[in-house]
Amino acid sequence: MRFRPLRGSTAESTELAQVADPPQSMRAVVFDAPGDASVLHESTVPVPAPALSELLVRIVAAGVNPIDAKTRSGAGVSALLPALPSTLGFDFSGVVVRAPFEAHPLQPGTPVFGMVPFPRSGGTYAEYAVVPSLSVARKPSSLSHVEAAGVPLAALTAWGLVVETAHAHEGQRVLIHAGGGGVGHFAVQFAAYFGAHVTVTASGANSAWLRELGASVVIDYATTRFEDVVADVDVVIDLVGNVHGHTGTRSLQVVRPGGLYILVPTGSWPGYADAAAQAGVRSTSYKVVPDGGALATVGRLLDSGAVQVYIDKVFDLTDAAAAHVAIEDGHTRGKIVLRVSDD
Numbered sequence: 001m002r003f004r005p006l007r008g009s010t011a012e013s014t015e016l017a018q019v020a021d022p023p024q025s026m027r028a029v030v031f032d033a034p035g036d037a038s039v040l041h042e043s044t045v046p047v048p049a050p051a052l053s054e055l056l057v058r059i060v061a062a063g064v065n066p067i068d069a070k071t072r073s074g075a076g077v078s079a080l081l082p083a084l085p086s087t088l089g090f091d092f093s094g095v096v097v098r099a100p101f102e103a104h105p106l107q108p109g110t111p112v113f114g115m116v117p118f119p120r121s122g123g124t125y126a127e128y129a130v131v132p133s134l135s136v137a138r139k140p141s142s143l144s145h146v147e148a149a150g151v152p153l154a155a156l157t158a159w160g161l162v163v164e165t166a167h168a169h170e171g172q173r174v175l176i177h178a179g180g181g182g183v184g185h186f187a188v189q190f191a192a193y194f195g196a197h198v199t200v201t202a203s204g205a206n207s208a209w210l211r212e213l214g215a216s217v218v219i220d221y222a223t224t225r226f227e228d229v230v231a232d233v234d235v236v237i238d239l240v241g242n243v244h245g246h247t248g249t250r251s252l253q254v255v256r257p258g259g260l261y262i263l264v265p266t267g268s269w270p271g272y273a274d275a276a277a278q279a280g281v282r283s284t285s286y287k288v289v290p291d292g293g294a295l296a297t298v299g300r301l302l303d304s305g306a307v308q309v310y311i312d313k314v315f316d317l318t319d320a321a322a323a324h325v326a327i328e329d330g331h332t333r334g335k336i337v338l339r340v341s342d343d
Contacts, residue, residue, distance in 0.1 A: 019108035022047045022056065022097050028126035029320040029338075030085040034074030037324035042317070043085065048122055048130040055106060055131045056098035060343050061149035062124035063091040064315075064323045064336040065182065071119070072324065075267070080119045088320075089124030089338075091115050092131075093139055093148035100133060111139040113148040113299075115156070115290035125320055127341055137296035140303045145343050150182070150309050150335030155298045157288040158186035161262055163194065165286060166235045170195030175230060175254065177247055178239040179215060180206035182335045183264070187237055188213045189307045199233065201226050201247075206333060213308075225250070232256040241268025248272055252279040262286055310334030317341075 026047045031039040050056045068088045070076030093113040096106050106112060114136030116122070116129050123129075139148045161183075162168045168191045176191070178184045179200030191198045192214025200210050204220035211218060219226045227250050236255055240247040241263055248261075248269045255261055257280045263272050266285040276283035301307040312333045315323040317340045327336050 019095070019097055022058070022128055026127035027317065028087050028122075029317055030087050030125075031072055032085045034072065034078060036073070037069070037321040037328070039072065040088075040321040040324065045087070045122075045126070047128045050098055050100070050130045053100045053133045055096055055100065055112070055133050055136065057092065057094045057112060057129055057131050057136075058097050059092045059094040059124055059127055059129055059340045060145035061093050061314075062089045062317075062338045062340055063149045063151075063153055063182075064320075064327055064338055065090060065153050066327060067153075068123075069324045069328050077119045082119070086119070087123035087125045088118070089116070089126075090118050091149060091152035091154075092124040092129060092340075093143075093145040093151075094129075094340075097128070104133070106133060106136065106138070111145070112136045113139045113145075113152055114292060114295060115152045115288075117290070125317065125338060125340075132290075134292050135290040137292045137299050140299040142303045142305075143309070146314055146337050146339060147309055147311055149337045150311050151298065151302070152290070152295055153288055154182035154335060155186045155307075155309070156291065156295060157183045157264070157286070158190055159294050159298060160289055161237050161264070161286055162187050162190040162196075165262060165284065166191075166237065166260060168194035168196045168235075172196040172235065173199070173233045174235045174237065175199045175201075175226070175233045175251070176215075176237045176239070177201045177251070179210050179218070180333050181239065182332070184239055185210070185213060185310055185334050186307070187239075188215050192216075193301070193306060199226075199230055203331065209310075209333070221245075227251075227253045230254045233259060235260045236262065238263050239265070241265040242272075243268040249275065252276060252281055255279070255281045258282065260284070311337055313337075314339055 180202040199217040207218040
């Protein structure tokens with residue numbers, strides 16, 4: 001496969017990678033109706049077609065996130081699904097199959113990682129996906145596709161929380177709930193990287209690991225109530241909410257006046273904004289932004305070794321139901337990933 005170079009282009013840009021045309025159909029894991037993990041099953045579905053500035057990507061590995069399980073069960077973003085059966089999955093690592101145009105920087109054969117606009121499009125539990133070109137970045141060269149697939153949604157969420165919303169900086173005091181999970185372990189690293197003093201709630205088994213990632217204080221939520229040992233923090237990043245133990249309500253007790261409380265699982269506490277205002281605390285929710293530019297920055301941090309991704313478990317695509325059981329267990333360290341195809 002070749003294309004004629006643009007005038008003034010270099011000779012090295014004239015050669016494209018040899019990439020086979022995609023088939024008309026592909027393997028995917030779908031669900032026909034909401035339910036427990038057993039509703040997930042493998043099916044054969046059409047390969048999607050890219051339009052305008054979109055890429056077609058062959059998926060090598062896909063991230064598994066709590067929002068996937070919530071959507072499968074009838075919560076999450078299930079109300080926005082255009083129809084059932086549907087695939088699931090927001091993030092991936094793979095290889096570009098079709099680029100929008102010949103001079104696009106991400107040509108066929110380029111390893112990339114990123115996020116699809118699920119549920120507006122098909123998910124990543126499939127062999128191919130259509131992806132907005134602004135929602136991807138080149139895969140970090142130091143990571144395998146399985147490792148890279150565990151990054152986009154979790155790391156971009158953490159980046160938005162820590163860097164873009166909390167504006168982490170030297171000496172800032174940050175409390176992060178559920179620091180051992182996918183988003184949490186990135187949030188700990190980003191906050192520490194920018195100089196914040198990081199306190200984390202997590203299981204005792206993750207204590208040493210989280211200190212290695214940059215946490216200054218790790219509180220075992222099973223043995224210690226964090227409000228008994230923490231006070232006057234500048235920011236709380238709450239990845240738990242009020243579903244278990246009223247973590248959100250208790251968090252308002254430890255934020256300094258005028259500090260910031262950020263709630264990620266907003267469905268767990270609809271009244272958080274009023275409660276925060278009454279406590280004299282600023283508050284906001286947060287939703288991940290699939291920003292390829294920010295993801296490229298994260299990729300450079302990963303390649304430099306300043307940040308790392310931890311993959312807890314890897315399942316084959318056909319074992320997606322087992323992956324959902326594992327993530328719903330609630331004790332995942334870092335990320336769970338589906339291996340979709342060979343590299």
